[in-house]
Amino acid sequence: MRMIDARHRAPAKSSFLGASLVIAALASSATACLGEEGTFVPPQPGHVSRLPFEAAPSGLRRLTRAQYLSSVRAIFGDDVVLPAPTALEPDNPVDGLVAQGTTVTTISPLGVERYEAAAYDIAEQAMDPARRDRFVSCVPTGVDDDLCASSTLAALGRSLYRRELTEIELGEATAVATHAGQTLGDFYDGLEFGIALLLQSPSFLFREELGTPMDPGDPSHLRYEGHELAARMAYFLWNAPPDEALLAAAEAGTLDGDEGVRAEAARMLADPRARDGVRAFVDDWLNLRELDRMVKDPMVFVHASPDVGPAAREETVRSFQNIVFDEEQDIREIMTTRVTFVNRRLAAIYEVRAPREDFGRIELPEDGPRMGLLGQVGVLAPNAHPTATSPTRRGAFIRERLLCDRVPAPPANVNTAIPEPSPDARTLRERLLAHQEVEVCAACHVFLDDVGFGLERFDSLGHARLTENGATIDERGAIDGVAFADARELAEHVRASPRFPQCLATHAYRVAVGRRETEGERGELRRIYARFANDGYLFRELMLEIVASRAFREASPPSEETDEVMP
């Protein structure tokens, strides 16, 4: 890697200072989009809402780490060495969702340095003699060929900013490239600085979702048009930037009408990149990112290994992708399917024959203890302690993530410690039942533990077991007043609950718009859910309905206050 003298960075650095200030200012306005917790209660399938629609405030969204990387890959090519995800500003989940965090986050001073380092590294690779012809279509006439630099930066800028650069933006970038080229005595070295400037710009790092007044005389009703809507669609459906076709559609005005949006969304959902969109959603909804840093006590769990977590993450994502894209099934199947995707290590944990390929499709035994999402390590392991299971955590996961039940935090000044194992209470279940006898703890623990007990057949890592401390596992429990005998019956219950697909749709909407739903969007969300149900709970149809909805395409001006639904 070639070293860049700090002096030679001066032109870009000074521009970056300005850019950073803009970032801070824009991020501060984005913060205004955050509101209090809320939930939306959709109607029964078939019901069409007539609640008046009121668009939520517009704002900015910072690219997640995954979106930053997918953008660079899409624009600069697969052969560019990407920065490690940890070398970028971290994602900050809000309300459990990284997507929601993107609308309220800013960039730390360290993050600025990280983006700067990444920008110069990527720009240097782009201008490598073996690669630069992809981006520079002209032959420079000298070290300061303004025209050639401008055309190159205009094309790259359109991809990076997801819109045409303004005259001022292009002029600034070109001036930086020209000045650096003159200083370094090389056109391409100078161009590196122009590209690095674009990569550090808030117009790249943030998605500008500000909206345009539908009526020039009424700035209170906004609509995401053209490039803004294209980017909004692309990052939701693909978790990647718009492709050339989508940008062209935006510029041709195709996205200004319902039919055009639906047609483009359908095209995008048929594209292999839609799998990445589903991956991002599942990752966020189920908090699968925790799996990459999962720690289990190696003295207790012989199957513990650093590669279990990432494998489990892949399993859960592929299971979703299979139902959505390959089988095109009712998404509720995820709760009860026996089809899953494992490698040798996961197969050993599940005690099933491994697939031949590195990560392959298998069918779990019909009479086995596990099926569906609740039988996957990706759900069982992160919602447990390093040395023991946690019916409380697992119950909370099912309540909050799958059913959208609200789980309050433990009251202050309460001893949350559960009794130690004893001859009378050898299993965690027995100890938690003793804990439930403490009046102040009872309500929440019954609410959570009675659900989580259903997964006690699986240890903290997700390996099936029959006993704990020599005592037979009792996996009976109850949810919504209905008793269940084991994990399979629990999964059946969740699948049958109307709250499950509603909750799924709610989370998909939150990921799509980067915030909780507002009161004014309630009716539109009911309509989305009704279509989802009528379409047989096909997840792709849900994504399409969200994209085509007014709630996704319309906005109100940014404000300091929102009216998000109160819990």
Add this chain to the structure above:
Amino acid sequence: MTRRGPTISFVAAGLVAAGSLHAGTTGCAPAPAPICTQAPGDHDTVILFRGITFTRESMGTSAGFDLDGRVSDRGDVTTCRKADFTSPEGTAGIDNQVSQLLPIIEEQTGGLRLDDVLQTAIDNGQLLLAFELVGVDDPMNDPCVTVRLRPVVGTPLLGTDGRVLPGQTFDVDPMGEVSVVEGATLTDGVLDVGPAAIALPVQILDARFTLDVEDARVRLVHGDDGSWQGVLGGGISVAQMIEVAQGLNIPSDLMGAVMVVLHSYADLARDEAGDCQSISATLAVDGVSAFLYE
């Protein structure tokens, strides 16, 4: 060091073969084997040997089998004057002469424990043996089970305890010889196999060969944790062990010593000249569930 590789591999391999193959459950005459088929059952399973250790003799006690149906002492010419042991459960007549050989062998190899050699070979995937239990209709009780002993191949995943993890999938060794034993039984979760003739494929260090064993017998107990613990007992022909040793490039001066040692500890299959032609051995086996690629 140049001698150690082939010598250890030969001795360990031979003893594995001997231990895994002879017959006799504590003096009872084997019952007539039921007629079994190799049709798949609902509970067919595969047991991978993830641990094989020699059972050692201590104060006249040793785990194993009464392979010859006799309780012998040093005056018994039928067993070439080799005294039997008593099992930890108190059963007399246990044949396990290899346990007498072990200290000698390990001293000659610089104190290297043969159990460690075997375990290393298992952990690195060199010595992977599996029992396929076929025709199992009831995982706890089935009077008619067919057992296939075969080598399997693959790189085993090791757990945090350094041992081969249960539940893994392996390929059958396309070049490996398969022994089929019909009439094995499952009784309250205890698997009894044999007596039967088995060909045992062995690969340890740089040695790879097959040993033929007569009257092999196995008893494994299925634990609640899914493991299979037990012993394999049997006898191995001294002549075949010498033949294998001759193919291992063992130096001639050491080869002579090997032949003497093997003959002097033989305790089974006495011939007309009064010499025993096989050595009894017993191995402790730690088995775990596994799968084979179809």
